[in-house]
Amino acid sequence: xxxxxxxxxxxDDYRGATFTECDLRGLRVRGSQxxxxxxxxxxxxxxxxxxxxxxxxxxxxxxxxxHFPERVALRSLVTAEDHRRAWEDVRAGWSETLGRCEALxxxxxHEQVNGEWSVAQTLRHLVFAVDLWLGGMVHEEAAPFxxxxxxxxxxxxxxxxxxxxxxxxxxxxxxxxxxxDRCRQVSETLTTxxxxxxxxxxxxxxxxxxxxxxxxxGTCLWIIQKEHAEHRRYVERDLTALASMPPG
Numbered sequence: 634x635x636x637x638x639x640x641x642x643x644x645d646d647y648r649g650a651t652f653t654e655c656d657l658r659g660l661r662v663r664g665s666q667x668x669x670x671x672x673x674x675x676x677x678x679x680x681x682x683x684x685x686x687x688x689x690x691x692x693x694x695x696x697x698x699x700h701f702p703e704r705v706a707l708r709s710l711v712t713a714e715d716h717r718r719a720w721e722d723v724r725a726g727w728s729e730t731l732g733r734c735e736a737l738x739x740x741x742x743h744e745q746v747n748g749e750w751s752v753a754q755t756l757r758h759l760v761f762a763v764d765l766w767l768g769g770m771v772h773e774e775a776a777p778f779x780x781x782x783x784x785x786x787x788x789x790x791x792x793x794x795x796x797x798x799x800x801x802x803x804x805x806x807x808x809x810x811x812x813x814d815r816c817r818q819v820s821e822t823l824t825t826x827x828x829x830x831x832x833x834x835x836x837x838x839x840x841x842x843x844x845x846x847x848x849x850x851g852t853c854l855w856i857i858q859k860e861h862a863e864h865r866r867y868v869e870r871d872l873t874a875l876a877s878m879p880p881g
Contacts (some may be wrong), residue, residue, distance in 0.1 A: 651747070701726065703862045710855055713826040720823055723861045724816060730865050731809065733872050739805045741878070746871040750783075752804055755864050756812045757783040761797075762860045763815035766853040767822060770846075777839065781811060791841040809819030819857060826854075 658680065672682075682690050698705050703726050708717035734742055742752045750758065761782030767778025780798045784791040788799045804830055831851035838845040848856075 653678075666680060675767070697866075701862065701866055703858075707855065707858055707862055710851065710858075713823070713828050713831060716826060716831075716854055716858070719858055720819060722777065723858050723865075724820075726865055727816075727861060730868055730872070733876075734805075734870075736871070738880075742805050742852065743802065744875060746874045749867070749871070751807050752868050752871065752875075753803070754783055755800075755868055756808050757781050757803070758785065759861055759864060760808075760811055760815050763819060763857055765839055766848075766857050767819060770835045770837055770848060770853045771850050773835065773837060779811060784840075785827045791840060794840065794842055819854075820843045823854070826850075 674680075680690070682693065703719060703722040706715070709739065710716055710719060743754075745751050745754075760779055761784050764777045764779060764782050768774045778795045778797065780796055781803050782795075782797055782878055783799050784797070788797060791797055792799055823825060831849065831854075833850050834847055834849065835853065836845060836847040
């Protein structure tokens with residue numbers, strides 16, 4: 634059975650609306666007023682996007698690659714050396730971003746923009762990602778999670794199981810040092826990584842609430858790098874907004 638597409642007419646007013654985590658595939662906008670439109674795709678990857686009949690997808694993707702060159706390397710990770718080179722680019726990008734952070738008052742770095750994670754919360758999420766995919770999956774540690782790690786979505790189940798403290802307001806310096814330590818762990822793992830190790834599969838349930846999963850070592854390391862690359866884009870966007878705010 635096919636479902637007729639919903640038609641939204643001129644009687645509906647969506648000025649200032651925000652659509653978050655919605656399925657907008659096949660969206661059509663006709664005869665409507667568009668101004669100050671801000672689109673962010675899931676994971677920074679666009680399907681086909683046409684504006685006034687012009688396919689702008691390639692242009693947008695090329696601009697993203699120009700501003701965030703680590704994205705290019707992450708699309709073609711094959712060998713251990715590929716992983717090492719890509720991680721160097723990812724860390725270099727984050728070094729620049731953290732430099733921007735240091736120019737702001739600490740309170741700004743704990744401030745959310747449009748209800749999304751603050752910069753500090755984003756770093757805590759990346760700590761969680763490394764703990765999960767490197768500590769839990771690649772190294773098969775029994776208890777890899779730091780309490781300050783921040784899982785995605787509603788952390789209720791993970792908080793209870795892993796003794797996480799998502800509501801604790803940790804100082805910026807502590808969060809940065811914790812993230813730096815996790816980046817060091819990734820770098821040390823990549824130093825001894827071989828092509829043969831990349832294809833080794835791990836089957837574990839590092840988080841019981843998520844169930845058992847099977848991933849190759851290479852995929853686990855790619856996820857860590859992808860998380861860092863995509864979340865840096867969000868942080869760069871929010872740093873621009875935070876820097877333009879009046880002192881508070």
